[in-house]
Amino acid sequence: xxxxxxxxxxxxxxxxxxxxxxxxxxxxxxxxxxxxxxxxxxxxxxxxxxxxxxxxxxxxxxxxxxxxxxxxxxxxxxxxxxxxxxxxxxxxxxxxxxxxxxxxxxxxxxxxxxxxxxxxxxxxxxxxxxxxxxxxxxxxx
Amino acid sequence: xxxxxxxxxxxxxxxxxxxxxxxxxxxxxxxxxxxxxxxxxxxxxxxxxxxxxxxxxxxxxxxxxxxxxxxxxxxxxxxxxxxxxxxxxxxxxxxxxxxxxxxxxxxxxxxxxxxxxxxxxxxxxxxxxxxxxxxxxxxxx
DNA sequence: TTTTGAATTTAGACTCAATCTTAAAATAGA
DNA sequence: TCTATTTTAAGATTGAGTCTAAATTCAAAA
Numbered sequence: 001x002x003x004x005x006x007x008x009x010x011x012x013x014x015x016x017x018x019x020x021x022x023x024x025x026x027x028x029x030x031x032x033x034x035x036x037x038x039x040x041x042x043x044x045x046x047x048x049x050x051x052x053x054x055x056x057x058x059x060x061x062x063x064x065x066x067x068x069x070x071x072x073x074x075x076x077x078x079x080x081x082x083x084x085x086x087x088x089x090x091x092x093x094x095x096x097x098x099x100x101x102x103x104x105x106x107x108x109x110x111x112x113x114x115x116x117x118x119x120x121x122x123x124x125x126x127x128x129x130x131x132x133x134x135x136x137x138x139x140x141x
Numbered sequence: 142x143x144x145x146x147x148x149x150x151x152x153x154x155x156x157x158x159x160x161x162x163x164x165x166x167x168x169x170x171x172x173x174x175x176x177x178x179x180x181x182x183x184x185x186x187x188x189x190x191x192x193x194x195x196x197x198x199x200x201x202x203x204x205x206x207x208x209x210x211x212x213x214x215x216x217x218x219x220x221x222x223x224x225x226x227x228x229x230x231x232x233x234x235x236x237x238x239x240x241x242x243x244x245x246x247x248x249x250x251x252x253x254x255x256x257x258x259x260x261x262x263x264x265x266x267x268x269x270x271x272x273x274x275x276x277x278x279x280x281x282x
Numbered sequence: 283t284t285t286t287g288a289a290t291t292t293a294g295a296c297t298c299a300a301t302c303t304t305a306a307a308a309t310a311g312a
Numbered sequence: 313t314c315t316a317t318t319t320t321a322a323g324a325t326t327g328a329g330t331c332t333a334a335a336t337t338c339a340a341a342a
Contacts, residue, residue, distance in 0.1 A: 019309050019318055040299080055321045060300060076217035079329095081299085093262055104258055112269065113251045118243065119276035121234055128253065130267040135260035160289055160338050181328080196292045201329060220300095222328085 004032050004071055004085035012069060026050050027062045037075055037082035037101045077101055091127060095134035104130065145173050145212055145226035153210060167191050168203045178216055178223035178242045218242055232268060236275035245271065 009028045013020050030046045031038070038046070044059045063083055066072040073084040077094050082101060091104040109128055117123070150169045154161050171187045172179070179187070185200045204224055207213040214225040218235050223242060232245040250269055258264070 014310090017318090021309075021319065023320075053321065055323095056299090057301075057303095057322085058320060061319085093258055093260075095262065096265065102259065108256055108258060110254045112253070114271070115249055117234055117245055117249060117271070119234075121236065121271075121276055122274045122279055123271055124237065124273040126269055126271040128267055128269050130255070130258070130262075130264055132265040133263045135262055138263055155339095158289090162290065162338075164291075194292070196294095197328090198293085198330075198332095199291060202290085 002086075002088045004028065004066075004087060006032055009066075009071065012071070016069075018065075023047065023051055023054050023058050024062050026054070027059060028066075031066075031072060031083065031085040034085060037084050039080060039082050043083065075101055089125065091130065093130045093132070093134070095137055096131055097133055097137040100134055100136075102134070104128070143227075143229045145169065145207075145228060147173055150207075150212060153212070157210075159206075164188065164192055164195050164199050165203050167195070168200060169207075172207075172213060172224065172226040175226060178225050180221060180223055184224065216242055230266070232271065234271045234273070234275070236278055237272055238274055238278040241275055241277075243275070245269070 006025070006028050009024075010020055013024070026047045027043060030043060040056075040059055040063060043063065044054065044056055047054045047059065063072065067074055067083075071085075071087060073086070075082040075084050075092065078099050080099075084101075084103075086103055089106045091106065091109055093102045093104055094100070095102075112126060114123060147166070147169055150165075151161055154165070167188045168184060171184060181197075181200055181204060184204065185195065185197055188195045188200065204213065208215055208224075212226075212228060214227070216223040216225050216233065219240050221240075225242075225244075227244055230247045232247065232250055234243045234245055235241070236243075253267060255264060
């Protein structure tokens with residue numbers, strides 16, 4: 001599963017005429033290592049472990065740039081905005097009880113058939129959000 | 142396509158021990174008539190045409206109650222929260238250029254096959270978000 | 283119809299995520 | 313190393329959404 005790559009970011013940053021900084025590197029590394037879907041605040045807290053003075057603005061600037069470049073995805077569930085460093089085509093499962101968001105490989109759901117959508121739009125991609133109760137919550141009853 | 146019904150709301154409101162008020166009625170009627178996906182602010186503005194003093198709190202209280210009762214759905218796209226009075230199982234198309242959100246009947250997309258999802262969750266429902274360029278935006282180039 | 287108590291409304295204060303501003307600091311290239 | 317440019321930090325600002333308290337409205341019962 002192709003996730004956010006530090007190398008990709010370094011290359012893109014310079015090709016966009018931007019500069020690579022320790023803060024950006026720390027943000028990217030944290031996202032890259034993350035197996036969950038952190039919020040902006042969780043990113044800020046984590047990055048401040050390494051760079052105690054990193055400001056909120058820097059985190060948001062970087063996240064927004066990564067988002068605009070398609071290197072992370074924004075996930076909104078239950079009023080909370082999260083960031084998903086998984087760049088591969090994939091879907092999400094959301095637990096109605098604990099709110100957890102988990103990735104679903106695109107192979108786990110067969111390719112969708114679109115007959116003809118109203119207004120004949122040009123389809124670029126699609127994303128499935130599956131809702132229910134996760135395994136953990138089922139056992140805790 | 143089954144949309145939010147004023148009658149349903151009147152019945153539910155009383156069965157929940159709640160009271161039906163002109164403000165709630167106006168909010169429901171606006172949503173019911175709406176063919177798009179209005180924001181909370183658009184609802185507030187519209188309802189104030191009829192009841193000039195309707196407060197933001199009332200609109201949010203009502204929207205949250207409708208949402209909790211499954212009578213409207215919350216749609217988040219491009220940082221904007223919208224409300225969808227369409228209660229039927231259906232999907233969404235989002236235009237990457239103009240941001241418009243359009244309904245897609247569930248029949249337009251065949252039923253999905255879920256082999257086995259990680260963690261064996263209990264699946265309750267799923268929703269597809271299709272992204273691309275809408276017909277209008279394709280012509281305007 | 284009137285009374286009565288609970289639910290609801292309003293207006294504005296409040297909260298919190300996210301953005302903006304500006305001076306100071308850091309970066310990449312020459 | 314030097315310099316122009318970008319980026320950063322800190323705090324101010326914005327704006328969506330929630331909360332509060334006092335006044336009002338609803339509907340069930342008398």
